[in-house]
Amino acid sequence: MNPKLFTPFYVRGLTLKNRIVMSPMIMCSCDEHDGMVTDFHLVHYATRAMGxxxxxMVEATAVLPEGRVNDTDLGIWSDEHIEGYKRLTSLIHKFGSAAGIQLIHGGRKNEFDNSLLAPSAIPFDDDRNIPKEMSIEDIKEIVNAFKDAVNRAKEAGFDVIEIHGAHGYLISSFLSPLSNLREDEYGGDEERRYRFLKEVIQATRTTWDGxxxxxxxxxxxxxCGNTPxxxxxxxxxxxxxxxxxxxCSAGGVVSGKSVKILSYPGYQVPYAEKIRREANIPTGAVGLITKGEQAEEILQNERADLIFIGRELLFNPYWTMKVADEMRHEIEIPRPYYRDRVGGRVRRF
Ligand SMILES: Cc1cc2nc3c(=O)[nH]c(=O)nc-3n(C[C@H](O)[C@H](O)[C@H](O)COP(=O)(O)O)c2cc1C
Incomplete structure (x- = not known):
């Protein structure tokens, strides 16, 4: 039987050639504090596409300059950013992968600026300033910034948009009852805490049908926080x-100083599994998935639809090729590498 890891995945008009996703990972690698794509980003992402x-999934990319987590993060807050992303998506496509971009506003976890924004005036930890409780106007402005960013991502040729609603950044801080103590229509029960994300999704959907x-x-x-x-x-x-x-990721709303998260292989997979089963929606599993057979177990048992790989891909951009070889499954590899092929397999692994 062919590994499910190497079967295509169809999603709203897009076919991914396999189930492996490069998990978004901030690289803090802009040369200036301008959010522009650099040679580092081009080589870094294209190498994984070649792999x-x-x-x-391009790393958390800020929809506003003050929405960066770090001042060397990528940004997409102006039309001047589009050209760099066009080069990036065209390289990723050239080497046969689809290109996604994760859009973020860092909210109260912005690490370089003191003008922090959050649903409520509660700092993330003792080291951070007290954020400003956002006004309705602030909320509308940021929803619009997400929409503008989506338009730019579309023009730049991205195939997938991912909204960063995790890890305690702005959207996540609205979702969590630990950081959202608002008493207006954006805080309170789960429906109200969801409202900000709902508006971001709706704004995205006015311009993005991918x-x-x-x-x-x-x-x-x-x-007292969100649960599965x-x-x-x-x-x-x-x-x-x-x-x-x-x-499906986890954590990040509460500082690591007060909450210790135990991580072990596949530690977050149960969340992907539960959400997939109970909400009847495709999910991605992420977190210490490093082996082909581990990914295969998740997919074969229908615990998730896509496998997001983070750190393993940082240190081994050719992880996909290695895993295919270990599973004795032949996949397309860059043509010049065929020179090393023996008996239909890549010899070097
Ligand atoms: C250097 C680094 C940067 C990260 N940046 C992001 C990010 O931009 N967006 C995000 O959602 N998660 C980010 N993460 C989390 C990863 O996407 C992933 O969820 C996490 O590393 C667990 O997966 P892994 O065990 O395969 O690395 C980052 C992780 C690392 C190690």
């Missing part, structure tokens, strides 16, 4: 608002 990853993913923290690891059950409820809402896949 046969199905979908390259695949739309949302990354969430499926669990806050705090007795709350996340199922959010996922049902997202599905009905036009989201195609939930990328």
């Amino acid at each position: 046969q990853v199905g979908l390259i 695949p739309l993913f949302v990354r969430i923290s499926a669990r806050d690891f705090h007795e 059950e709350t996340s199922v409820a959010f996922a049902k809402r997202m599905k009905s608002d036009g989201v195609d896949l939930i990328d």
